[in-house]
Amino acid sequence: MKNKILSAIISIVLMISLVGCQQNNTIIKPYVETKMVTENSQLDLVTFTFESPDSWTTVAADKDSLICRSPSSNESEEYKNYISQDYLVISNYTTNDILPVSDEYKQGYEDLFKGTYDGIEKIISDSIEYINISKYLDSLPDGETGSKYSFLDLLNILSDPDSFPDYEIPDSLRNKTWASDFKYTEYQGKDGKIITVEYSYLVDDITHKAINCYRDDNYSVCGAFDDSNEISSGDVALWVANTLEVSEHYKIDDGAVLIEGKDY
Numbered sequence: 001m002k003n004k005i006l007s008a009i010i011s012i013v014l015m016i017s018l019v020g021c022q023q024n025n026t027i028i029k030p031y032v033e034t035k036m037v038t039e040n041s042q043l044d045l046v047t048f049t050f051e052s053p054d055s056w057t058t059v060a061a062d063k064d065s066l067i068c069r070s071p072s073s074n075e076s077e078e079y080k081n082y083i084s085q086d087y088l089v090i091s092n093y094t095t096n097d098i099l100p101v102s103d104e105y106k107q108g109y110e111d112l113f114k115g116t117y118d119g120i121e122k123i124i125s126d127s128i129e130y131i132n133i134s135k136y137l138d139s140l141p142d143g144e145t146g147s148k149y150s151f152l153d154l155l156n157i158l159s160d161p162d163s164f165p166d167y168e169i170p171d172s173l174r175n176k177t178w179a180s181d182f183k184y185t186e187y188q189g190k191d192g193k194i195i196t197v198e199y200s201y202l203v204d205d206i207t208h209k210a211i212n213c214y215r216d217d218n219y220s221v222c223g224a225f226d227d228s229n230e231i232s233s234g235d236v237a238l239w240v241a242n243t244l245e246v247s248e249h250y251k252i253d254d255g256a257v258l259i260e261g262k263d264y
Contacts, residue, residue: 021115021184021195027242030235039066045098045250045259048090051243053236063098064248065091068240070233083131083201083210085226088233088240093220098250098257112195113216120197121182124212128178128201129158135204136170178202189242192216196238210234213241 033054040047042060050068052058058068069087082089093109094101108119133154157169181200186193193216200207210224211234221241223233249260258264 021186025185025187027187027189027194027238029239030231032231032236034239037068041065043259045248045257046092047247047249049245049247050090050240052240053231061089061091064095065089065097068233070229070231072229083127083222083224085208085224085229085232085234087223088237089220089222090240090244091220091222092218093214094218098252100252109214109218112197112214113193117182117184120214121179124182124197124199124201125177125179128203129173129176131203132173132176132178136172172205176202187238187242189215191245194238194241211237213237215241215244217246219244219246 034051035054036049037052037058038047038049039058040060042063046064048058048066052068053070056068056070058066061067067087067089073084073086092098094106100106104119105123108123111117112120136154154173156163158173179199179201181198183198185196185198187196188194195214197212197214199210199212201210202208208224208226210222212220212222214220219241221237221244223235223237225234226232251258251260251264
């Protein structure tokens with residue numbers, strides 16, 4: 001009888017532990033023809049090699065990231081939205097154009113791999129808020145952006161509206177839950193652990209679905225879903241993350257960027 005009770009308790013504990021992040025999943029190749037791609041970031045600081053959908057193309061986004069885009073991608077929107085069903089973003093999530101992210105964000109990524117998710121959910125929500133603010137500022141008439149609002153103005157207003165009584169907050173930015181319905185899954189990838197975060201996000205008051213695939217080597221592959229597309233970036237994000245190989249050709253020394261073969 002004691003053994004049965006003990007077994008029941010162990011089973012319950014295991015079930016609870018798996019609720020937060022599903023584990024032991026198999027990474028399955030999507031039903032799409034692929035090709036091996038090797039592409040460098042800007043200034044050739046990072047080399048990325050991975051399997052890409054056969055008809056997709058790649059372009060350097062900045063010094064440590066790439067965009068891998070489908071033929072239907074709107075190139076003029078890529079660098080404004082940075083999230084789309086038509087392209088993947090492959091990047092170092094601990095940096096922003098090789099500069100380190102904040103300590104708060106760094107802790108959020110570390111906590112993700114420890115099974116704590118508040119930090120990563122804030123990071124994702126902040127990124128979607130950034131997209132919405134950028135789109136709002138782009139919608140203002142020429143010359144009005146600087147005089148009426150700045151990006152920092154809107155961030156401050158939204159975080160503490162009572163301190164800015166003279167500012168009119170656009171309805172499109174008011175009291176929004178930018179990201180929700182988070183789902184976490186852990187995979188043992190080819191070269192290490194991968195945690196996927198699927199979520200819903202809001203842009204222009206329209207709800208979309210996305211997936212961020214975080215590898216344990218500080219690189220991520222992010223895409224979004226659209227059922228009207230034959231193949232969306234979200235459908236191939238995990239496969240790309242699993243096949244991705246990264247070689248960095250730089251290091252940071254006391255705030256200075258040192259380039260391999262030139263500075264060391």
